Amino acid sequence: xxxxxxPSQTGEPVFYLADEHPHPEGWSTSLGFWIYLMSDCLIFAIxxxxxxxxxxxxxxxxxxxxxxxLDLVAVNTSMxxxxxxxxxxxxxxxxxxxxxxxxVWLAITGLFGLAFIGIELTEFAHMIHEGxxxxxxxxxxAFFTLVGTHGLHVSCGLIWLVTLMVQxxxxxxxxxxxxxxxxxxxxxxxxxxxWIGVFTFVYLLGVLR
Amino acid sequence: MSxxxxxxxxxxxxxxxxxxxxxxxxxxxGFVLSVVLTAIPFWLVMSGALPSKQVTAxxxxxxAVVQIVVHMIYFLHMNTTSENGWTMMALIFTIxxxxxxxxxxxxxxxxxxxxxxxxxxxxxxx
Numbered sequence: 537x538x539x540x541x542x543p544s545q546t547g548e549p550v551f552y553l554a555d556e557h558p559h560p561e562g563w564s565t566s567l568g569f570w571i572y573l574m575s576d577c578l579i580f581a582i583x584x585x586x587x588x589x590x591x592x593x594x595x596x597x598x599x600x601x602x603x604x605x606l607d608l609v610a611v612n613t614s615m616x617x618x619x620x621x622x623x624x625x626x627x628x629x630x631x632x633x634x635x636x637x638x639x640v641w642l643a644i645t646g647l648f649g650l651a652f653i654g655i656e657l658t659e660f661a662h663m664i665h666e667g668x669x670x671x672x673x674x675x676x677x678a679f680f681t682l683v684g685t686h687g688l689h690v691s692c693g694l695i696w697l698v699t700l701m702v703q704x705x706x707x708x709x710x711x712x713x714x715x716x717x718x719x720x721x722x723x724x725x726x727x728x729x730x731w732i733g734v735f736t737f738v739y740l741l742g743v744l745r
Numbered sequence: 746m747s748x749x750x751x752x753x754x755x756x757x758x759x760x761x762x763x764x765x766x767x768x769x770x771x772x773x774x775g776f777v778l779s780v781v782l783t784a785i786p787f788w789l790v791m792s793g794a795l796p797s798k799q800v801t802a803x804x805x806x807x808x809a810v811v812q813i814v815v816h817m818i819y820f821l822h823m824n825t826t827s828e829n830g831w832t833m834m835a836l837i838f839t840i841x842x843x844x845x846x847x848x849x850x851x852x853x854x855x856x857x858x859x860x861x862x863x864x865x866x867x868x869x870x871x
Contacts, residue, residue: 567828567835574839581843585850610787617779620820624772631766725820729813735783736809740790744798744805 562715569719573726576689580730583685584737587678591742595673600742603668605659609739612655613731616690619648620728627721635709638717642701645724649694656687679738686734689727696720767822775819782812 626641660680663669670680700720704713767775786805788794795801817823817836825833 567831570828570832571835574835577839578842578846581846582850585847588847588851589854606787606791613783613787614780617776617783620779620816621772621776624767624776624820625769627767628769628772722821725816728820729816732783732809732812732816736786736805740786740805741802743790744802 562712565715566718566722569722573722576726577730580682580685580733583678583682584733587682587738590674590678591738592745593674595675597673597676598666598668599675600739600745603663603666604739604743606739606743608655608659609735612652612659613735615648615652615655616728616731619645619652620725622648623721623724627717630709630714630717633709635704638709639701639704642697642704646694646697646701649690649697649724653687653690653694656683660684683734683738686727686730689723689730693720693724693727696723767819771819775815778815778819779812782808782815 622641622645626638626645629637629641663676668676670677697720700713700716703716707713786808789801789805793801795804823832823836827833
């Protein structure tokens with residue numbers, strides 16, 4: 537803490553730097569990242585609102601009942617849920633400084649995430665093949681935008697995961713890598729929270745309609 | 746004084762960034778709760794166990810809300826003390842914004858929908 541209390545007898549300017557004090561590197565990262573996640577939450581809220589408004593406008597096209605295969609959605613949901621718990625295990629082994637085990641759990645998380653994206657893309661391809669493209673109706677535009685945005689987030693999370701595995705492999709579990717892994721943990725669990733909204737409001741309520 | 750302050754701050758920092766500290770049992774509890782809270786709504790919809798669609802819809806929405814809270818506590822480690830309560834403040838602000846955006850959009854758009862189109866035409870659109 538530097539406080540310049542030298543009265544300006546010499547005529548030189550006096551700076552009061554009472555607010556400046558050193559912070560350890562990354563001290564504000566987790567709060568900043570949380571605020572980013574909250575802003576991401578607003579994006580999803582608007583996409584959910586759009587889907588809520590347009591979700592019933594089929595334009596005489598296919599309805600959720602004709603398109604959605606709940607068995608597949610259930611498998612997909614379990615993939616994401618399993619990836620959440622395996623990421624949790626990665627964080628636990630990280631706290632115990634076990635580099636190899638952390639890497640293994642991260643890799644398993646990545647495989648579950650990849651399975652999720654694979655199943656989702658298969659579902660999309662199947663729908664588009666049947667003519668249920670985003671251009672077909674307002675319902676399908678809203679559906680592909682909402683679910684696609686979530687899938688895009690998971691894909692980015694996977695790229696981030698691989699990047700961090702390389703980082704941990706190169707530099708070990710240093711402070712910076714721990715911080716990054718914690719941010720990705722928040723991101724990954726946040727995406728699982730968004731998926732709860734997706735499978736409830738889009739798939740389950742869609743089939744109920 | 747400077748060193749003291751720094752040490753105190755570093756200590757604070759340690760507590761603050763204790764954001765992601767779960768235990769094996771807390772993760773497992775969260776996971777088991779999530780599996781149950783996911784399986785029941787899927788089963789309700791796939792088996793049609795409840796006779797009324799409205800009741801089923803309300804029940805699965807309630808399950809979703811409970812599961813979101815479970816994820817927040819056991820996976821995202823939300824509490825009122827991390828970052829001196831600022832994460833909780835940001836969360837509450839976001840929830841207020843989300844509720845306004847969602848309820849406002851659905852309310853306004855459903856009114857527009859019913860006021861700008863004759864009913865028979867609207868049911869044709871659906």
